Amino acid sequence: MNLPAVDTNAHHPGHLASRPASPLSSLTADEFVHIRDILSAQPTFTATTRFAYVGLEEPHKREVLAYQDGTAARPERRARVMLLDMATGASTDNIVSLDEARVVSTVAVDPAEGQVPVLLEEFDDITGICAADPRWVQALTDRGTTPEKVMCVPLSAGSYGFEEEVGRRIVRVLGFYQDYPEDHPWAHPVEGLSAYVDLTDRKITRLIDTGISPIPAESGNFDDPAVQGEPLSTLKPIEITQPEGPSFTVEGETVSWANWKFDLGFDAREGLILRNLTFSDNGEERPVIYRAALAEMVVPYGDPSPTRFWQNYFDLGEYLFGRFTNSLELGCDCLGEIKYFDVTLADEAGTPFTIKNGICMHEEDFGTLWKHTDMFTGSNEVRRSRRLVISTFTTVANYDYGFYWYLYLDGTIELEAKLTGMLFTSGYTEDNAPYTSLVAPGLGGPYHQHLFSARLDMMVDGLANAVDEVEAVRLPFSEFNDRGEAFTKSVTRLATEQSAAREANGSVGRSWHIVNTEKTNRLGQPTGYMLYPGDNPTLMADPGSSLAARAAFATKHLWVTQYDPAERYAAGDFVHQSTGGGGLPAFTAQDRSVDGEDIVVWHTFGPTHFPRPEDWPVMPTDYAKFTLKPYGFFTRNPALNVPPNKAAAGHCTNPEPGKAHGCHD
Structure with missing residues (x-):
């Protein structure tokens, strides 16, 4: 598979034309060339050396925050590069200083424990x-x-x-x-x-x-x-227009929309990244998330046959799924008033290439934001919701994955994965029938899972955060519950990393309240955000299996770790042929405090797929998501000041009680 290279000017290891505006800005084409030239000048670099991965080596969060506050110098601009010699199989993990045009460190990768991504x-x-x-x-x-x-x-x-x-x-x-x-x-x-x-x-x-x-x-x-058959002829066109243009503004990689502000980033391994996500509350820029991205995904199959027992894929760590990002098209992938962002990455020769329109951003109407018709006062008010959508689509062989971040007017945040494409098929036989759906004559769709790990580097009102597990509690008959209808909730602080490895439980509505341990709202409650998890099985493989050791992140829905910039990938740095134990099991083995600390929340979500005949020959999109909602973060509904929409007969406010208006869903 050949990737198009962008034109670049002549460079040498000591030359870099300019520095990006932010320490966390995405690597530019000039910087990729600079990195390539620095490393290719090393005596160990050969004609068969390839760039398996090139990405930004991010500074420590506290260094970045101090720089943004004006209390520290700008952090050094660095890149992380994984090199592979195709002739020998030897690989190295390198840190490169772009500011000083030198290799800061080189570590040999032990191939017996794990290897760099497949080229x-x-x-x-x-x-x-x-x-x-x-x-x-x-x-x-x-x-x-x-x-x-x-x-x-x-x-x-x-x-x-x-x-x-x-x-x-x-x-x-x-x-x-x-x-x-x-x-x-x-x-x-x-x-x-x-x-x-x-x-x-x-x-x-x-x-x-x-x-x-x-x-x-x-x-x-x-x-x-x-x-396909005869085209459906009864569908009329849908047009989405914003006559006055979109409500967002973009300056470089910084986006402002409604009360939200954030920076966009992109990485060959993780794909789309949101950084420095803040909400303006009465003029105060309040931080919510420092960095949000996927940290890994695993697609394990359930067929134990001799030819297929090994089928499980880590699409980030083994394949670098970000490099397969689609160029999106208006009217096909995205509708409305669209802002596209190009994505620049490095190919295996270290040369930059550009994916045009790799990121799509637009607004969507989302029905009713809030509404009430009051029987006593005659008040009849409704406001329409809308959301900002930031999305990418990537194709990894047969499957197509869309990742959609949604920001809402009321402070809600969601990540939704959209899964489509073609099934990875097998022949349907008597032997594999217990593990496979028959989707066409003689054709099987093996049972499998798609388990995503989202890494949420939280910063709810600051760095001192903690997580409380919240559950609904049924109460038995008692002196105070003499009719047996009372219920309440339990709140349990997850104090250390090992105690914070948890599974979801829909029967009690288990959710996780991410709170600031130093700040309260006007009611004396900790300011916070609630993580409502995706409702899905964890990894189906036996706990003693090789896969369970390698994909341990997928055995729990929630992990919480104390922030460490080196702890970035849920299954470890080198996933291809890894023996297991890396990533979250290694991070949490330290059992550090996560109570009132700078914490990272990791959430596993995604579907377990028993394919249907309707999934063939191309799958209708399936969906998996999780939600972060403000819970005590604001003093009241933060969307009260959203103005009414104009309807055909005036505003979405009706002075006559009980009469319908034209703005309901």
């Missing part, structure tokens, strides 16, 4: 490696096809203790038949066959062939009019 160049090599192995060719011949007709899909390998794989770069390969270039191969899995490939030695180390099954023949070409 696109390595993916591109897979077809040739497999086609050169007579065993692969014969297995396809036995199934009535050839390597030229079978698309090789290289997938992350996990860690299963195979002796020949220890310390080696491995991927596992499944095949999908493609009859002609426009034929979607996901409809035609080659069942019962997989190859384990050593990327450095460029050879198949194991070929697993459990027997021949028919290749499903029915077309999955959802973009073929013959498959």
